[in-house]
Amino acid sequence: MCGLWVYEMGTSDERRNRKAIVVFKPGGQVIEVEIGTLLSEAAVLAGVPLNLPCGGQGRCGRCRVKIEHGSVSHRGGVRLSTVDREQGWALGCQTVIKGDVVVLIPEQEKIEVEFKPRVVGAERIAIAAEFSGELDPSIRHVYLRIPPPSLADQTSDWDRLRRELVLQHGIQNVSASLSTLRTLSRDLREAEWNVTAVLDMGDPILDPCAHPRLIDLLPGDQTDRCYGVAIDIGTTSNVVYLVDLRSGRVIDRASAYNAQIQVGEDVISRIIFAQKQDGLQRLQRLVIKTLNGLLEELTTRNQIPPRQISKAVVAGNTTMIQLFLELDPRYIREMPFIPTLSQPLPVTAEEVGLAINPQATVDCLPVVGAYVGADITAGVLASGMYDTDALTLFIDVGTNGEIVLGNRDWLITCACSAGPAFEGSGVRHGMRATAGAIEEVWIDARTYEPTCQTIGNLPARGICGSGMIGLLAEMFITGIIDKAGKIRRDLPTPRVRVGDHGGEYVVVWANQSAVGTDIVINEVDIENLLRTKGAIYAGFSVLVRSVGVELADVEQVFIAGAFGQYINIEKAIQIGLLPDMPWDRFHYLGNTSALGAFYALVSRPMRRQVVEIARKMTYLELSADNSFYDQFMSALFLPHTDLTAFPSVIRLLERTGS
């Protein structure tokens, strides 16, 4: 295929004994590695892209490669069919190099460049609005005309600046980092002693030890240029809001997939990856790369120098926060599930590598536990549920599922290891909500023929989360599957058949799909989906009962998170993912994590409130709860073992006669 193929494979015995040559097609990269190296590691060494969404556990089957020639052994490969294996297909993360190998790497899904995550209606509305509370950011810009030094007043530059901050603005006890001090003398003189001091005042109410910190010294009066960023680090998507701290207005937003996806799709995969050599550092650099890309997009588009961004407030789940700070998340995964910290100490942008003012404070919001993170504390803040009398259920179904129940007086929370089935993992034709994904399905109850709506109205490439909920609901209501999720094999339609993984239903025929094969959903896929929805439903069932109330007592349900946006409430109730209650009790809130970070950025009282929320939340560890397993088992059915909890579904089934 290219000149590189002419490579001398026959060399000395010694090399053959311990080393092997690996040739990657179609790129033609060649690398020598130790015998025993995993093919996926060899690809990293050779700089050949190979996505490992499950972190190299052999679970997702996305790192398929074709061994064209040479000696390998396989650790496993559950995601491959017999035919696949006979044709030479193998999982890169499970293939051990035993000798010289020629391997074909199929084209990898380039999620980062191809598509952006969708922007959501409710969130758009929230952004268009300004912050309605009292504006009180910790960042302050003050203008100073400083009397220059003379032989009669030889006060040092730093003491002089501090003296004038007290005299002209009453600001005391200002500190600065060594790097700020390193340019201080020159900055003062170049500005001819007329400067704008950019200060992070901290919050003396929150921390009695807090004192103002000098972040930057700008020439002349620049008190009108004062920006910050609110950041949400999702496992899947990252979002940055650019905020004018003087008006409290979100000027612009940008989002992208978290580049960490390429080494692991969910938090567990990433924690596993972090244990590899340089894994933690690589994950940290990946998320910083994503965020810096978004920052560049925002600063360029709005013509704001990155130096003028003086503060970042960051929300995200516990693992994302720890990876962002390069704190090993290992013990988040191991029993008894302990994060390194719950109230991250403020760091500087320089310390983490964020491309804003190097001295800007980077303030990560507090987490509650290993699986209830700053995305949830921020979310509760943004939702306002901490300040309402109504009994409120807050549900964030993202890559994980977190649930909060409570009101003004109390808050209780739990996390369900829902698994990323709704994000496409563990589902054969599952995919993220990008172009070509089936997002809505209707099935004709007589013909069993489906009608699909795809994102961008393109030929279907797979099924995203909302599509799966719709598909599952329609299959259940039309009787294609039974309560247990098993496919009825006696139906008069060629769409129902038996495949490698039991019964399957063809959603799109190969000739109409964009991938050249039938797009199907099979019984293993359905089982995974039922486990996910069951875990979430069991989660809030246990939570509600733990405080002695019933689901019916819940006065409002807030649905947060990117995924929540696309859920068709009706269908989510039909499959038993959401509790059966009047639709008007459900409210989509959009990205409450980013919104909460924004509130905390522009308002110190709001920032204090997040601490109060984190302090107030009782964390219920489901794995230590006796009733969870029973609840989970009951919820593994459609819609649930206890049909009385789903009266609207019963009525529907009676109507359709299924």
Next chain:
Amino acid sequence: MCGLWVYEMGTSDERRNRKAIVVFKPGGQVIEVEIGTLLSEAAVLAGVPLNLPCGGQGRCGRCRVKIEHGSVSHRGGVRLSTVDREQGWALGCQTVIKGDVVVLIPEQEKIEVEFKPRVVGAERIAIAAEFSGELDPSIRHVYLRIPPPSLADQTSDWDRLRRELVLQHGIQNVSASLSTLRTLSRDLREAEWNVTAVLDMGDPILDPCAHPRLIDLLPGDQTDRCYGVAIDIGTTSNVVYLVDLRSGRVIDRASAYNAQIQVGEDVISRIIFAQKQDGLQRLQRLVIKTLNGLLEELTTRNQIPPRQISKAVVAGNTTMIQLFLELDPRYIREMPFIPTLSQPLPVTAEEVGLAINPQATVDCLPVVGAYVGADITAGVLASGMYDTDALTLFIDVGTNGEIVLGNRDWLITCACSAGPAFEGSGVRHGMRATAGAIEEVWIDARTYEPTCQTIGNLPARGICGSGMIGLLAEMFITGIIDKAGKIRRDLPTPRVRVGDHGGEYVVVWANQSAVGTDIVINEVDIENLLRTKGAIYAGFSVLVRSVGVELADVEQVFIAGAFGQYINIEKAIQIGLLPDMPWDRFHYLGNTSALGAFYALVSRPMRRQVVEIARKMTYLELSADNSFYDQFMSALFLPHTDLTAFPSVIRLLERTGS
């Protein structure tokens, strides 16, 4: 001389037009540089050692090189004789490359490796003693048995540690850096939850915002291993004391020449060098290199891991402190002489590159002004003069001269730009106090024959500071020079003659010296020495009068600094360097800068006292004082214009009949 000489000099016209080849003998290094580059810069680029004690100003004449072949132009070269210039000698720092050049670099003085600065009696005594006050270092080691986490107690690692610090030791509000937190979870588990926390408690009395900082977490009970270092950064010598913080005892000491000497001998030369490209960074690295060498010596010899050194207290003059922190000292030199800061903020060892525990606090002591630094505040602390009723004069004659006058109630200070003549600069055969230096001279009043004592009793290589004072006094008392420092040319001795720089006196004949030439002192040398001693005497005259007292009222004189140790009081009075008063009023204190740093390291009350001393000291700017110039002019004579101030010298002159 070596194979490298075979180098193709004739190349393309284009290169010849803008670039030139420089070949360095005897090493054979070859480098291509832009036309117009200074020879000294080319040497740096080629890695050829070339000492620039005056910082490349063409003042000291130490960077002599011989142009053997090629095209150069000269900016100046006042330190070269006509014969020298005819022979091809040039000053590297003043020679501009015009075309291809072959240049001979003479062997450079390798002060760092050859000799160590001498250790002084009084200082030895001080070190042998333990700190006699109340031991109260800011560093505390506490042992903790921490209950491990469980599903019933999922408190985060950091919160758990902080909780136990409060419960077991009553220590609150502990903070930590990101790097400490990055190893926290692993450290706690590897130590099986039994750890020694190393804390810097700060000083809440000094700083109400201070809170304890976690520096390290050691496995098991290591409360018995607790070390710190006291550092004195002299312009010439650096000293490190290794201190056991539990006993308050200096375990060991090490000293070396400050490696910055190679780019500048005095503070002014270094400030000039700092303005060059990367000059500041290079100076910072040089002093860190010196200090890390000393730290390695101390930790190896005493078998103490650098990690167990949890704190450093640093003293030094203002320029040395700023260079250590990589703060541009430029405005220290420019009118009106302003340092960047007077109370340096604490930094971590990591930030400056000091090879102790990376999280150790590095605490630089406060300075008073551009030329009265932390060496003086530390010195006043160590001397105890801040706590005495007696009117005390504190003199530190090092590379600069600093003077403090006062007692328990008040302190006033000034700095005289004495110049480094006593350290060998600006004196033809001047040298530092290393082996072979003439340190004491006696002259026979009848024959004018000298008897010299050298350091190490080796053949003489030059004259050090104490030797110069002795020589000047003897020449004056025996009538070889007059009051104005002019050599009487009518004396019946071949040792008096006329040379390139006016009259000169041969101290050692060539055949008895180690350098192969006559060692002489000439009238230009004497003029430089008179300027130095005149500036110091004028300094304390002005200081004393500024507070309305007389020199005779001074009850005790403390002489500090390395140079002070070797001064023969009698002879220093004879030349009018020191005031004429009974010898028992003079006290040598040794290296009070290092001693003061040591006190501040082991005792927070002492550390507070330094702040109080710096606050209390009134700084008298001599260049703004009307009477200084008159006093200086009067002090340019031997011993002084006003002979009544030197009754003991009058009596001696009458006795010897000079």
